[in-house]
Amino acid sequence: MVNIRNLDPSASPLDYYGSELRRLREEARLNQQQLGAVLFCTASLVGQIETAKKVPTRQFSERLDAALMTGGHFSRLVGLVLRSQLPTWFQPYAEMEARATYISTYQAQLVYGLLQTEEYARAVLGVENPDWLDQMVAARMERQRILGREIPPVLCVVLDEAVLHREIGSAEIMRNQLAELLGLCDHPWIQVQVLPFEVGQHAALMGSFNLLRFDEDPDLFYAPVYGGGHMSADHQVIRERAVGYARLQAAALSREASAALIERVMRERYAHQSGSEVA
Template sequence: MVNINTLDPGASPLDYYGFELRRCREAAGLTQRQLGEIVNYTGSLIGQIETARKVPTLEFSERVDAALGTGGLLSRLVQLVLRSQLPAWFQEVAELEARATAISSFQEHLVLGLLQTERYARAVLGALHQNKLDDRTAARLARQRVFEKKDPPIFWAVLSEAALYQEVGGPETMREQLAHLLTFEGNPLINVQILPFSAGAHAGLQGPFGVYRFTADPSIVYTEGYGSGHPTANPDTVKDCSLRYDHLRAAALSLKDSAELIRRVMEERYAEQGDSVA
């Protein structure tokens, strides 16, 4: 067990968060139990977070900030904490997402992480093992905060039709996930196109990839291997993948037709019990 008196705030973002939480709580003259009663969490949880044994959530951070009058300190720190919980090889992607002014992503069999619901994300991340599933799910969902920035990136997603049929987490989870995709209809900053099976051979057959563009820095292409990521700013690669993405968008259904297909699959394949007509 970590001793709070020897907790090193420079050891990790999680340790720094715990150190600051304890400092702010003590400055307010509250015990762990008293703070827990105010923010509707147990004093034990407060202690676990202060000793870097538990990862805080955004909701927890916002409640504590309000209770202690910290000016949003913990809500800002929790972004770093959650990003640090991502696999080491993926943390650079989260950084790219946070800085990009435009993101273009192609995915084959899954809904992209930036568009996943909590239950869908849990099903994906828990497919192989359940350890620290709450923390890993929270870290993935925290990436979606990029859409809440003052100047959010323009996001374009091309998903293979297969992603609509790959049943992740069961019918209810899929219905919720597809309904979530439909919430972006009419949002000019978040665009979802479906690449239909009828497109046949297409420019994305080599696998998923993303193109990240920035105000002043060179564009970066990101691809994934098994347990590893491969970002590159090589101009030839960026040019090639940008061209591939243009062709994928051209081969995909329009935004309107994509939404209609998502809605049709949601209603026909993942209808709630009792929805179908006899």
Template sequence: MANVNVLDPSASPLDYYGFELRRHREAAGLTQDKLGAILNYTGSLVGQIETARKLPTPEFSERVDAGLGTDGFFSRLVGLVLRSQLPAWFQQVAELEARAVEICAFHTHLVHGLLQTRAYARAVLGALDQENLDDRTEVRLARQRILDKEDPPLVWLILGEGVLYQDMGVGEHAAMRGQFERLLSYEKDPRVNVQVLPFAAGPHAGAQGSFDLFRFFADPAIVYTEGYGQGHPTANPATVKDCSLRYDHLQAAALSVRDSAELIRYVMEEHYAEVDEHPVA
């Protein structure tokens, strides 16, 4: 008999996922290959996920729920699994994002992770480290699931204008264009509001750097700032009051949501225009 690697389901969310996947598969009388065929994945991938050597994705989880009739169990679990794979110092932030009723963010150099496309996220995460890039990208994108909740948080995002001109080196112009299109897709969504702080604003209240402000239904608000490889959340009332005031001033100095969309659209067309791959001779 083959040596079966039995996971300890209490070791981590990833181990628990693998343990439950194997348990449900065996209860259905299926081999890894047969389940893979049902899901349109390889049996090898099923085996890697069952032994916690590969991260499951939301799409994989949805197919498992459909194939094994598990009533959304794996789709609910995968969010916890992916969040557990975030750097330890960032896991608390992901929890704040998931619990917040309002997220106010000011970013000077990058599009906020909640609104990044896959190509943009890969460029950011892979700038210096290509190891496990697919998994790390999937983990980052999983944070965006909070925007699909029945009652999603209200998101206000202010981007420095320089973000629009920072080519992330993601290859084809189509990739950067896709990021702009993602931002524009929220133009008429009252739950996600994108504003641009123009260069013309001059000295502004966010000159000290990027920060996020999380507000909750009953708990005190929390301010989050970030350094290299570490995050700094705080509920200090004085800090929260100061950053709330700064954010109000940043919103006042930024372009309106409508004018911001027009600027994003302009930069997209001027700098990342679609290229005709088959020009007429």
């Protein structure tokens, strides 16, 4: 039999997913090849997921729920699996981010993770995580699902103008990423502003940071550091960073002027490379 390995369901969300897949497949009296045919995938893929050697996608999980009539069991479980693929040091922040009702962020070098296209995320994460790239990208895309909720968090983003000019991946990837940002200009719960180069010194010269607000829990401050991240609920830190963020928003271009700058950079820097043009 293909891919037989005993799993400890308590070892990780991935192991639990695999053990549940095997249990329910066997209850349905299907072998891996038969289930794979129903799911439009190979028996090998089914076996790799059952043995926790491969991370399932959300699409796979939705098809699995339909095939085995589980009532959405795997679609709910896959979120835990994908979040578990995030770096250990980042998981506490991701959990708090998913609960936040208001997120404000300043990004000095990159588009904020919740707004990255899959291709942009793949280029960013591939620099230091080539062996785990698919899992990391899937986990980042899973984080973005909070923006599609019936009541999503309010998201305010201030991007340094350098973010627009730093070519990540390729010109095509950057065109698509900037187009994604432009598409958010009329979003009711997302505000994107650009801090232009001419501002000079500003309230976030120390680097990127995020502020999270919650309905019931204390506010949180988060700043990424190399190989980790710093999170704090200290009242004085929150107070100082909240004032700093308000100053950043005041110094940044308006929502409309930011969109105009994003479009101009997209046209002038990325539009005519590889024979492509922006409509």
